[in-house]
Amino acid sequence: MMKGSLLIPQMLERAEQFFPKKEVVSRTGGGVQRITYKEIGARTRQLADMLTKAGVQEGDKVGTLAWNHHRHLELYFGVPGIGAVVHTINIRLSAEHIIFIINHAEDKLLFVDDDVFPLVEQVFDQLTTVEKVIVMTDEQALPETKIENVFSYEDWIAEGDASTSFRKDLDETAPAGMCFTSATTGNPKGVEYTHRSTVLHSMSLALADSAAVSESDSIMPVVPMFHVNAWGIPYAAVWMGAEQVMPGPRFTPELLAGMIASEKVTVAAGVPTIWLALLKELEQNKQDVSSLRAVLCGGSAAPAGMIRTFEETYGVPFLHAYGMTETSPLATVSRLKSYQQDLSTEEKLDIRARQGILVPGLEMRVVGEHGEAAWNDEEMGELQLRGPWIADQYYKDERSEEAFSDGWLHTGDVCTVDEEGVIKIVDRTKDLIKSGGEWISSVDLENALMAHPAVFEASVVAVPDPEWQERPVACVVLHDGAEADKEAVLDHLRPDFAKWWLPDDVLFFEEIPKTSVGKFLKRALRDQVEAIYNR
Numbered sequence: 037m038m039k040g041s042l043l044i045p046q047m048l049e050r051a052e053q054f055f056p057k058k059e060v061v062s063r064t065g066g067g068v069q070r071i072t073y074k075e076i077g078a079r080t081r082q083l084a085d086m087l088t089k090a091g092v093q094e095g096d097k098v099g100t101l102a103w104n105h106h107r108h109l110e111l112y113f114g115v116p117g118i119g120a121v122v123h124t125i126n127i128r129l130s131a132e133h134i135i136f137i138i139n140h141a142e143d144k145l146l147f148v149d150d151d152v153f154p155l156v157e158q159v160f161d162q163l164t165t166v167e168k169v170i171v172m173t174d175e176q177a178l179p180e181t182k183i184e185n186v187f188s189y190e191d192w193i194a195e196g197d198a199s200t201s202f203r204k205d206l207d208e209t210a211p212a213g214m215c216f217t218s219a220t221t222g223n224p225k226g227v228e229y230t231h232r233s234t235v236l237h238s239m240s241l242a243l244a245d246s247a248a249v250s251e252s253d254s255i256m257p258v259v260p261m262f263h264v265n266a267w268g269i270p271y272a273a274v275w276m277g278a279e280q281v282m283p284g285p286r287f288t289p290e291l292l293a294g295m296i297a298s299e300k301v302t303v304a305a306g307v308p309t310i311w312l313a314l315l316k317e318l319e320q321n322k323q324d325v326s327s328l329r330a331v332l333c334g335g336s337a338a339p340a341g342m343i344r345t346f347e348e349t350y351g352v353p354f355l356h357a358y359g360m361t362e363t364s365p366l367a368t369v370s371r372l373k374s375y376q377q378d379l380s381t382e383e384k385l386d387i388r389a390r391q392g393i394l395v396p397g398l399e400m401r402v403v404g405e406h407g408e409a410a411w412n413d414e415e416m417g418e419l420q421l422r423g424p425w426i427a428d429q430y431y432k433d434e435r436s437e438e439a440f441s442d443g444w445l446h447t448g449d450v451c452t453v454d455e456e457g458v459i460k461i462v463d464r465t466k467d468l469i470k471s472g473g474e475w476i477s478s479v480d481l482e483n484a485l486m487a488h489p490a491v492f493e494a495s496v497v498a499v500p501d502p503e504w505q506e507r508p509v510a511c512v513v514l515h516d517g518a519e520a521d522k523e524a525v526l527d528h529l530r531p532d533f534a535k536w537w538l539p540d541d542v543l544f545f546e547e548i549p550k551t552s553v554g555k556f557l558k559r560a561l562r563d564q565v566e567a568i569y570n571r
């Protein structure tokens with residue numbers, strides 16, 4: 037057999053050749069545009085030409101600070117197309133972390149959305165390697181600025197040659213993309229994706245038993261393109277020739293619902309908080325979401341109650357998946373096996389709310405205190421992974437050693453595995469609650485709490501306890517207008533949990549602090565809870 041190279045630009049070439057008429061529906065600051073893959077291809081070649089002319093060389097990093105739209109997509113292919121590395125930067129991080137990330141990666145150029153540009157302006161004098169800033173505005177006019185070497189994307193690429201060839205001679209194991217993940221303490225940690233890892237990961241997204249990305253889909257990545265490459269969806273969608281619907285800057289649940297209805301979106305991907313907000317919106321303003329064949333959800337555990345509402349109220353199949361920045365991210369997908377179709381609704385929901393089984397191509401083991409945990413749905417251990425789209429180190433970071441020892445990625449997630457390999461994430465190692473020497477899973481309690489009809493969101497954190505070491509406290513946000521007190525909430529948990537699992541307290545919040553990607557920010561929540569108790 038030949039050893040064909042697996043290169044990112046080949047995925048775009050396929051879309052240009054076989055799906056030239058298929059469209060990307062892109063919402064930018066200026067409105068919604070429809071651009072075909074033929075046009076995206078030509079524009080990406082112009083971009084690649086201009087990158088080369090700007091002196092970007094193989095291995096150089098090119099940073100992006102941008103929302104989900106077609107220009108960002110062009111960077112996903114144009115930068116690796118000349119052998120450089122597209123470094124997507126999370127625009128919601130603190131200025132301090134953004135400065136660190138850009139300097140640590142040594143980004144040479146920055147491509148920035150116009151609404152993010154003021155942030156870049158603020159920190160620009162602390163950036164040590166950036167030579168040019170290209171602002172991705174719809175208007176040709178550039179924002180007023182004191183920074184030199186600022187260009188408008190459209191003007192800039194207009195000077196590029198649309199017949200530029202992508203590099204064919206690249207090493208498939210060379211870096212092509214880069215993303216940073218937040219650390220519990222210290223600076224964010226960088227992960228570099230290679231051409232090969234990205235192509236293989238895209239293939240895994242297209243498998244029938246995973247997300248089944250196909251030409252017939254209209255895919256809406258709500259998960260930001262600066263968060264693990266929008267879970268790799270834009271790459272898979274281009275390769276398969278699927279239509280893409282990109283929601284752009286500062287979208288609202290109303291806007292998402294509207295785009296799903298008008299563009300007949302078949303797959304929408306995002307974290308649970310997005311879907312909770314969408315359900316709330318649909319309750320208030322009806323929209324036709326029947327085109328959806330899957331709501332792809334990951335990033336934190338999908339509460340069973342939410343899965344049920346999507347399926348029973350809206351007839352929308354739910355697809356729960358698990359992964360992390362270090363795993364590209366797709367690692368496991370939760371689907372019923374063919375012989376489980378006749379189980380009761382509750383049994384099915386229980387399986388689907390778990391994280392599922394490993395996608396083909398990866399290997400896993402679960403390591404507990406006394407070696408590998410048995411697959412008995414009970415023994416807990418840390419999930420460890422390896423495979424062709426799992427990172428083997430952090431970018432120039434001494435913390436690599438602890439996370440990647442003996443050839444496995446130590447995920448920091450604690451799980452159980454049933455007899456047939458279905459994993460259930462019990463918690464992150466650092467969020468597990470240790471009460472009287474036993475572990476309490478905050479995730480299990482949260483899922484149960486969110487199944488209470490009055491509860492909109494719930495997060496459970498540990499508070500220090502002189503007797504038990506730690507005890508759980510539930511932090512709850514109620515639905516607008518709904519009522520429930522501490523006892524009602526605890527009564528709801530009582531039938532399903534041992535007494536010592538029940539939270540010592542239920543605190544009611546207007547809002548639960550979230551991370552930059554919409555996950556519960558437990559660190560901040562713990563501080564708030566502590567402040568309440570110390571008042």
Ligand code: ADP
Pocket residue numbers: 217218219264333334335336337338356357358359360361362391447448449461463464553555
């Ligand atoms: P971070 O949140 O640390 O910035 P990631 O976005 O890469 O980094 O998140 C990865 C983590 O999110 C996983 O390690 C896991 O704890 C959690 N996670 C992802 N998907 C799921 C899921 N389906 N269920 C439970 N937890 C999940």
